[in-house]
Amino acid sequence: MKRLWDISPTVSPASPIFPGDEPYSLRWTAQLGPGCPVNLSALTMSPHVGAHADAPLHYANDAASAAEVDLDAYIGPCRVIHAIACGPLIRIEHLMHAANALPERVLVRCNERADETWNPAFTAYAPETVEWLAAQGVKLIGLDTPSVDPADSKTLDSHQRLLRLNLRVLENLVLDEVPEGDYELIALPLKLAGACASPVRAILRKA
Template identity: 35%
Template sequence: MTWIDVSQPLDDSITTWPGDTAFRYEIAWPMADSGSVNVGKVTMSLHSGTHIDAPFHFDDAGQRVIDLDPGLYIGPARVIHLPGRERIEATDLDGFDLTGVERLILKTDGWPNKQEFPSHIPELTPSLADRLGDLGIYLIGLDLPSVDAIDSKEMAAHHALARNGVHILEGLVLDHIAPGDYELNAVPLPIVKGDGSPVRALLRSLD
């Protein structure tokens, strides 16, 4: 198949946000006990690895996962390369013609070693969020664990994106992805009250 996996594998070594729930898989009911099957159990933060944020994550009145249209996460997406930046702002998009783009994926290279949770990452600015809104882009994906700085309490980028109707897909693995046009498939689980959801994110080249 031509689908390329751009997700972080979910196993016990996956990193989590400092202080958040670690990922753990266990066989809660082994075949020897159940007599027929192995039954697994997972404990995790909904913000581990490759995942989407529901607005409720940063706004008590915001949408939960079940309220989000799954179609946001399926369809054409443009990947652009913006390496080596401290922050990513509206003017960083000046060189790109993004007419007709609805889903934009930023390859920032800002989290090179996914075995370690980063202490510092590039942050998106509210000016970028406004530009995305003006362009009619409704999904931003990126290779970072957050659209804000790790130590942010205000979550300015999360809020500015939400104000502009831009949904968030974090923690992508894009090392092996060249800039260009792709089909994206990164649908969240139907976690009714979820503030986020892990996704299996896949890209297929359209170029």
């Protein structure tokens, strides 16, 4: 079998989240015992906890929800590009060393190790980089930080580029052990009616 890279962090109450977002919690609604043959649990969390796919509804009213996005972008050939310690924004020059014949999916590793606590100084995408990737035929971008826009952005310029260019995005990936190169990406969002995002179990398989 081809090697798999699990690029999803474990989701737990300790998962880092945007301040004010809903953390992960789990409670038991039934437990094995006399008269009960199963364990049952209930979850509460923002769909932006852990590895997730933003839906266009996250940054535009009346746009597609997680249940309504086409799935094609979330599965297929993908390139992982390293731009470790590139600074606050991923710029075009940080990707040029691996830009020949880009596939339709590009994930950028910004960190030596994924953050395990909230870090507001995470790396995001420069809006012009989103534009450039779309011009190369890319349909999905991703990264190993919480957002394609800086934590303090009020205009969400890179998210707005995603909307205008009809790109999909994966955030909060874990690329710590993934070498640069080409893979097959599988990261399907759940069919959550009305949701602004969806958790994904994102994996890479060697091309």
